[in-house]
Amino acid sequence: MASGVDLVIFGATGDLSRRKILPSLGALVARERTKLRVIGAGRSHDTTDQFRELVKEASGNPALAATAEWVTLDYADPASFAPINALITGTAVVIFYLATPPETFSPILVAIANSAMVTKGDPSRRVVLEKPLGYDRKSAKELNAQLATAFDESQVYRIDHYLAKDTVQNVLAFRFSNSLFEPVWNRNLVETIQITVAEEEGIRQRAGYYDQTGAVRDIFQNHVLQLLALVTMEPPTTFDPDYVRRAKRAALRAMSPLDVTSAVRGQYEGYLDEPGVSLESRRETYAAARVSIENWRWDGVPIFVRTGKALRRRATEVVIKLRDAPLDR
Structure with a gap:
């Protein structure tokens, strides 16, 4: 050619x-x-x-x-x-x-x-x-x-091909181009943040890869953390990729180490029957954790993240729960 x-x-x-x-x-x-x-x-x-x-x-x-x-x-x-x-x-x-x-x-x-x-x-x-x-x-x-x-x-x-999803790319525009939401995007008015990456299908024919990797390395430490960074980062100086990366890095550095007492791992029923998976495998196909970001914007706000395979429905979502008004409590 x-x-x-x-x-x-x-x-x-x-x-x-x-x-x-x-x-x-x-x-x-x-x-x-x-x-x-x-x-x-x-x-x-x-x-x-x-x-x-x-x-x-x-x-x-x-x-x-x-x-x-x-x-x-x-x-x-x-x-x-x-x-x-x-x-x-x-x-x-x-x-x-x-x-x-x-x-x-x-x-x-x-x-x-x-x-x-x-x-x-x-x-x-x-x-x-x-x-x-x-x-x-x-x-x-x-x-x-x-x-x-x-x-x-x-x-x-x-x-990280997940960053090409429309939902993910829209997070920055939703946050920083929207005068309605950005002023309330902090610990004063946000009660919790929930990030979910759920898949309906199992591992299919990927046992050789997945049984060595698991949900934490496959999804949690890249896709989920990228979503977490986009949702919690401070406004970048410009939307130049280098400035966006700096803002995401600062948010992740403010995240406290995971507490094992606030995290769970699981395995879907039938995983051990998948072709190529060891009958004694303890590789996780589900992981969830509570994390916290210790900075001015998010101090004290619990953040829940979870991912898994063979779940009830396919979903990629970020749920921001605002604090109730006093009369609604």
């Missing part, structure tokens, strides 16, 4: 790619007429024809599927990445999208760095990583250090 954009999706036959990435790409290409080619890469021994059929079904875009390519590789073997290098040679822009379990990030990044597919600081070569970014603070720092060896920070995109 002499021009255009190549999107190399590692783990392209997985759940994230089928449910989120490919449908979005199909809509993008149809709307913007973007010249985009999808190169799928992974450990499954699919053929290019099989992958094109998957892209067609998931994206609903036959034109996108017609140009798709598939490469079978071993993440631990840098030599197996050579076909990708051959495919992207001459392409104007190449984006590497790691839609894989976190434990594969390191070998994939090593192979990309060692195969001359990228040049540090070259804006035409970028990398995208989906959450969770590591298992803890130590592994997250190690991942950032590894990224820095091959990519400049301007080439790295850490993605």
Whole structure:
């Protein structure tokens, strides 16, 4: 491909790619007429024809599927990445999208760095990583250090796809562009805040990932905390991304450590019967906690957060309960 954009999706036959990435790409290409080619890469021994059929079904875009390519590789073997290098040679822009379990990030990044597919600081070569970014603070720092060896920070995109939801994006406008609500958005008039991210479906075929991750790492420490930060942060100086990040970081730093006596974890009935789940697994599929933010705006306001799978209904909601008027008590 002499021009255009190549999107190399590692783990392209997985759940994230089928449910989120490919449908979005199909809509993008149809709307913007973007010249985009999808190169799928992974450990499954699919053929290019099989992958094109998957892209067609998931994206609903036959034109996108017609140009798709598939490469079978071993993440631990840098030599197996050579076909990708051959495919992207001459392409104007190449984006590497790691839609894989976190434990594969390191070998994939090593192979990309060692195969001359990228040049540090070259804006035409970028990398995208989906959450969770590591298992803890130590592994997250190690991942950032590894990224820095091959990519400049301007080439790295850490993605939490939840932030693209309309409901989430509207929180800032709802708060800071609304003279009715912002004046009451504090401890004086807010009694409680409740944040819920509930899913009806179970883990489907994701046992290999989910049983190692659980609800806390999969949803709580990214999606839920992002919502919490947007709801509780102070007004940013501007809506420039850097200022918004600073405001969110300040809100999260004011949050007290979780008290185990005010938190619960659970597992939905039938989880142990899911294919690939150990019969002795204690991995949580539900988590809830009471948290508090110790700053002027929210001191003393209880904040309840919860998330889970296989629940009664699907819901993403933030409930702000205002204090009752004296005569209503």
